[in-house]
Amino acid sequence: MINKIVASVAEALDGVKDGSTVLIGGFGAVGQPDALIEGLIEQGAKNLTIALNNAGSGHVGVARLMEVGRVRKIICSFPRSSDPVVFETLYREGKLELEITPQGTLAERIRAAGAGIPAFYTATAAGTLLARGKETREFDGREYVMEKALKADVALVEAWEADRWGNLVYRGSGANFNPIMAMAAELTVAQVQHIRELGELHPHMVGTPGVYVNRVVQVDRGGDWLKPEAR
Amino acid sequence: MINKIVASVAEALDGVKDGSTVLIGGFGAVGQPDALIEGLIEQGAKNLTIALNNAGSGHVGVARLMEVGRVRKIICSFPRSSDPVVFETLYREGKLELEITPQGTLAERIRAAGAGIPAFYTATAAGTLLARGKETREFDGREYVMEKALKADVALVEAWEADRWGNLVYRGSGANFNPIMAMAAELTVAQVQHIRELGELHPHMVGTPGVYVNRVVQVDRGGDWLKPEAR
């Protein structure tokens, strides 16, 4: 019997190695695997490269992962946040390498990694600072930048529901980076709100087929989390 | 009020020009826009380039479109079928240009066109006859072929349900090439079994957002079509 459900966050993150590249899903608080990020801090892997949309806020989650010195490099589109103090301090002190990638290029590079495409061309960033050092090429009279796939060792994703095959169903705007990140890593770990029986998820509602998922852990965010003021 | 629903197949295909590139959805009989293909024969546009998975069977549908001399070139992965007589005759007589593309490359080229990617690299077909004349390039020690986006003037797609915004919901294995084809054409026309009120389609069940769809026409395939022996 296929059963990807594990009992704890610790088990879900077992074996993450120093030096790993880790994709972290979510956009804003939605679809962000908070318990797995906390678990990664506990787990202790260091010298990490993390790729995600934002560089964290305050002193929790991704910001704390950086603050406790586990992150060597961050690849993101938007390092600013409402409270970017940790990122900005580390970056100014030269303790954190930063690679800024346009949001769509970040998404497409991750998808490419999952889809077996080593590189592709995009008009985004052509002629700008973010194309510096990158190959460019003209197609039909327009300049495009060559961007490379962003493959990872680990992806931490979040979904609303899962079954024991690892099929994931997202809620609201919670898909965002999660489906492509699940495709692009050697080890994909999903934090979910609800576990469903096999067959309970509608085949057309599954946003990430279980084929892409290695481990599922249920984390009840609790009723409080659902209140907007707690976001 | 946005209303993409048109009253007839003729109206749905109004304005298709000679020399157009036409994407035709479906895999097997599922998701294949039969009424639109018949409508295209009626409409009369000629000198067409068509791109689809198969080259048609018997003397109906795509095979008939070719038989009545409207197709200059076909781009497909699988020209064979249970009854490929029309294709094979025209091809042997030199009346039809053929471009064979691996099925996944065909899909990815169409997606690329829809996603603003002029070209990408794939390992598929590297070192084979189908890479002849194509640029190749090594990434991390493996050879990849550069494939270009396949943009179209018209896409004919089929779905189970639609609303007046053009949102499409697919049934069973009926998505196949349809969602990417809907993204890759200037004019996307959808044949659907059912029209639903705006708001009746579940936001997570929509396989093609209406943004990609220009015209929707309802075609009742009738109960008979649902019987397997009528497939």
Place this chain on the structure above:
Amino acid sequence: MPFDRNQMAARLAADVPEGWCVNLGIGIPTLVANHVPAEREVIFQSENGVIGMGPAPAKGAEDPWLINAGKQLITLVKGASFVGHADSFAMIRGGHIDLCVLGAFEVAENGDLANWATGENDTAPAVGGAMDLAAGAKRVWVVMEHTTKDGRPKLVEKCSYPLTGLRCIRRVYTNLAVIDVLPEKGFVLRDLAPGVTFEEVQAKSGAKLHLN
């Protein structure tokens, strides 16, 4: 009287026809949605995969799983759908967004846009989806104050800040005027805020303003 922020948004909204799919940037652009009359169907898309955004939710009816690219709580309208980030940016980069409205530091007369980094002292500029939208949307309009707080023009001959996109801006809405950016010609006045003169707009612009 120059336009205030809401009037600028309303002036822009008046030019958005029914049926367009529109992406709104953070700041004044976000206000545009408030000024499209409910009976005119415009589809608002958000980078995080929401197609068919509605207004902010009523108190008590918030769904914390439903936000826009500005991380604000939103609602859905009838006809809405969701996609993931790759598909959302395929829509943006593939030219399927009829209009993107962005803020700007500078717009040049050739349509160049600078809106993501000040270049100086900006150790870690945040680009988000701005470059994708600038390169991918069918048309990009800017809504911004006509000058900086200290009075420097934001309509310029050549951007001094790092570019977001090249030759991508088609029109600019400011507190003073509506100005087209035409490929061969540069800035062309289209409309004035009430009581504002051509000469005043020209004086506050860093590049030649054409009358038509």
Place this chain on the structure above:
Amino acid sequence: MPFDRNQMAARLAADVPEGWCVNLGIGIPTLVANHVPAEREVIFQSENGVIGMGPAPAKGAEDPWLINAGKQLITLVKGASFVGHADSFAMIRGGHIDLCVLGAFEVAENGDLANWATGENDTAPAVGGAMDLAAGAKRVWVVMEHTTKDGRPKLVEKCSYPLTGLRCIRRVYTNLAVIDVLPEKGFVLRDLAPGVTFEEVQAKSGAKLHLN
């Protein structure tokens, strides 16, 4: 006694562990699904976007909207899901299929596969998804008769037909034997059909067969 088609499929099925995601080609490969015991969960994927295919439907219970890549009516198992063609081939080409089983005209000792075109008189060869699967699956196994109908070997030193994929085959199941294809070594015998000898298999092969 050499294996018949069903026995070849069964022999291969015996080597498929629980949990693998498997794509089966048309012909003998399709039969493999019938020989995986129901209690061993193997996920069958089809190019047209079905993940979790079940057996053929009972008479009267057919859904004409549900077919596999061979255009046959199928059912779904619990846990099944659907994707479109781009996502289905992303799965295939991105290395997420644990095993693909294909038929072949020829397999070379370096793992080259020829299974799509005969080259001669084949005016319009049909490749379908074979090249995508050959290049993309984690491992590709072939199941085929050991020789052609007129007795020519299909295990060869070098393919004479146009290639489908280079150095992609890891194992071959024939009516006579199970043979690994190892990178440095070539064909290595792994198992024999009942009553078949190593010498017989070697005699019917067009390349050297190693014992281990």
